[in-house]
Amino acid sequence: MLRIHFTAEDLLGVTFASEPYPLIELALALASWQRTDEQAVFGRWRARLTRELPGRTRPLLGLLGADGDNPCFVEPFVRDIDEGLAEVREAGTRLTGDQLHRTLARAPGWAGWLRSLWAQDPAAWRELDAALRAGYESVIAPYGARIRQSFHADIAWRTRLMAAHGIKAALAGTHPAARWSGTTLEVGLPPDCEVHLAGRGLLLMPSAFWTGRPLLAEPPEGPPVLVYPSLTPFPLTAAEPPAGALDALLGRTRAAVLQRLVEGRTTSELARDLDISLPSVSEHTRTLRAAGLITTRRDGKAVLHAATGLGVDLLYRAR
Numbered sequence: 470m471l472r473i474h475f476t477a478e479d480l481l482g483v484t485f486a487s488e489p490y491p492l493i494e495l496a497l498a499l500a501s502w503q504r505t506d507e508q509a510v511f512g513r514w515r516a517r518l519t520r521e522l523p524g525r526t527r528p529l530l531g532l533l534g535a536d537g538d539n540p541c542f543v544e545p546f547v548r549d550i551d552e553g554l555a556e557v558r559e560a561g562t563r564l565t566g567d568q569l570h571r572t573l574a575r576a577p578g579w580a581g582w583l584r585s586l587w588a589q590d591p592a593a594w595r596e597l598d599a600a601l602r603a604g605y606e607s608v609i610a611p612y613g614a615r616i617r618q619s620f621h622a623d624i625a626w627r628t629r630l631m632a633a634h635g636i637k638a639a640l641a642g643t644h645p646a647a648r649w650s651g652t653t654l655e656v657g658l659p660p661d662c663e664v665h666l667a668g669r670g671l672l673l674m675p676s677a678f679w680t681g682r683p684l685l686a687e688p689p690e691g692p693p694v695l696v697y698p699s700l701t702p703f704p705l706t707a708a709e710p711p712a713g714a715l716d717a718l719l720g721r722t723r724a725a726v727l728q729r730l731v732e733g734r735t736t737s738e739l740a741r742d743l744d745i746s747l748p749s750v751s752e753h754t755r756t757l758r759a760a761g762l763i764t765t766r767r768d769g770k771a772v773l774h775a776a777t778g779l780g781v782d783l784l785y786r787a788r
Contacts, residue, residue: 471656471682473695474665480636480652482670482692485628489620489677492553493696495604496533496544498678498703499526503535507680507702514704518608525603528596531579532572537684537696538660540572543601546688550605554598561586561594615706617732619677622781623699625731627673629778643673643683643697658682666693675699677706715784719757726753728784730763733775 501511502518533539542560547553569587573580585593609616631639640654641647647656664685670692676699683697715724725743734742739750754774757763762780766773776784 472663473654475652478668479666479670483636485624486674489616490546491550491609493544495609496539497676498608499533500535500537501678501680510702510704523603523607526600528600531576531583534575537681616677618706619699619701620675621732622701623675625778625781626700656682677703723753730774730776735771735773
């Protein structure tokens with residue numbers, strides 16, 4: 470069972486990550502690929518990844534298991550892929566014997582390579598770097614927009630849930646097995662893990678790929694992080710919104726504007742993405758804002774628009 474103990478200060482310190490982190494999503498994608506749950510949603514994606522995953526990524530199977538309980542050094546909480554790879558290499562110099570024994574127990578077939586990695590063998594580390602790069606380029610980079618769509622849609626929906634029903638409802642909604650016992654959030658699934666936040670707060674991070682129990686990580690800096698399955702998993706996201714009821718309700722262009730604002734965009738970005746004029750964008754955003762479907766704020770010289778929880782709900786129900 471996962472048990473997270475909150476103080477009143479922790480409940481006030483619950484925040485959301487600003488964006489998905491590439492190596493976290495890669496690790497969870499490869500973990501999900503090895504799982505057999507949620508086949509109705511992830512089955513075709515898993516089959517496609519089995520066919521298309523580059524052979525250079527295979528060493529990652531020695532580190533990334535289906536339970537998601539992976540060595541922390543290979544999952545840095547860093548937004549940029551190059552910075553993330555550099556952090557993996559730097560963290561590798563601090564690996565311990567206990568970490569090696571735990572990793573070997575999970576992947577005995579990779580014992581030779583793992584021992585070389587822990588012994589700081591340059592060839593093993595070059596192989597790991599190549600595997601991470603190949604995994605990122607094939608599994609994450611081509612689908613960045615869909616991953617962000619899943620991420621921001623969950624946050625928009627959960628923010629609205631928090632406003633309507635409180636922080637406890639938002640946290641209990643991260644998994645069907647989650648429940649509250651006083652000020653302790655419990656998820657009644659293995660493995661056992663108990664954490665006292667002790668005033669550090671909690672950062673929430675939805676994952677487009679993860680299908681298992683929420684995972685708790687404690688990075689070297691910042692608050693603990695709760696990673697949980699996004700409301701809209703990756704296979705259910707779409708590069709382009711389907712034509713249908715939403716187009717009929719809002720009009721095709723206005724529906725496309727709302728769809729893109731799940732991630733948040735400036736007026737200029739909307740005009741470029743949809744190949745329409747700036748005045749036309751302003752007209753559509755004014756109407757959507759008046760209906761409570763988007764918000765608008767200034768970000769320096771730019772004007773940034775984003776879908777509200779109501780707007781995300783409308784998109785979700787129109788699928």
